[in-house]
Amino acid sequence: MGALSGGAILTIDLGALADNWRTLRDRSGGAECAAVVKADAYGLGIEPAAAALAAAGCRTFFVAHLSEARRVRHACADATIYVLNGLLPGSEGAFLPDGIRPVLGSPEEIVDWAAFCRAQGKRLPAAIHIDTGMNRLGLPVADAFDLAADPILADFKPALLMSHLVAAEDTANPVTARQVADFERVRGAFLGVPASLANSSGILHDGVPGYDLVRAGFALYGGNPTPGRDNPMGPVVRLEAGIVQLRDVSDGEAVGYNGTWTARGPRRLATLSIGYADGYSRAASVTDSDGGTPRGQAIVAGRRCPFAGRVSMDLIILDVTDVPRDAVKRGDRAVLIGDDLTIDEVGARAGTIGYEVLTSLGKRYDRRYVGG
Structure with missing residues (x-):
């Protein structure tokens, strides 16, 4: 079998990763298909994963932290990169050198980014996050309508209007339809701003519009975005x-x-x-x-x-x-x-989810990348 340099071997198929992105792209109804590569590309390694996805045609990436965004930039010089976890006080200048875009989800973040843009004399791009039901990050719907009429929008460039689905993998859950309806109303107040709502499961949910951009995450890495049905994604x-x-x-x-x-x-x-x-x-x-x-x-x-x-x-x-x-x-x-x-079954057997299985993959493995 060949000598092991570590206790176990973790093989990562970058070709399968790229194929999964193409599958989701083709199911996105003409919307751009972005890739979520936070948490070290769900444990697979940001640099090789982002490079393989970019080679397949992916042009937009989402991460959780600014440090992750810099790693994507190192691998993909021309990519559009968004930081999902918002804008910490005083961090505005750190986004500028690498052309990284914050996702703004509170009035305070919007005020800080607008002030930074005024000081720079530039309308720098950022995403605006609307909370349609997660109650985690994002502007409440009422605040979003107030923002749409606020002259502060002239100080920066709203490059994307987005929200996050609560339970798109459960097609019987009525919360998805409520979220789509709320997001559609807010979208009407931000005419001309590209919109994004669908995650991996949302891409395959008939009731979720693709709008201008979808955000593929767990499914890229082989997780099943349609629990209870056959997995349309290949193992990675x-x-x-x-x-x-x-x-x-x-x-x-x-x-x-x-x-x-x-x-x-x-x-x-x-x-x-x-x-x-x-x-x-x-x-x-x-x-x-x-x-x-x-x-x-x-x-x-x-x-x-x-x-x-x-x-x-x-x-x-x-x-x-x-x-x-x-x-x-x-x-x-x-x-x-x-x-x-599968990663989903391994997670279920441990009383957790495939997401946690992937993102917990350790550093001691003999990591072997194939197909990329």
């Missing part, structure tokens, strides 16, 4: 860990920290070189108290094998009793993400 990430030891245990023997898993009959166990220090959730542990609840699994020799005991800092134990003895040996790899074990 594969995680494999080496088997460092195999052993047999007898009926009744306890395994792992605090002996929380007990062998029911003779079992064969494999210990993997990966743990929560690598970002693999401790919540995927399998213990006697779970009452049969399925938790963490990995694939060995084509067979699904359950975890045995707690996920520890650097190691995970698998029950490989059902794998033929001659089909597994020390040094083989177990698949923890890949084949039919």
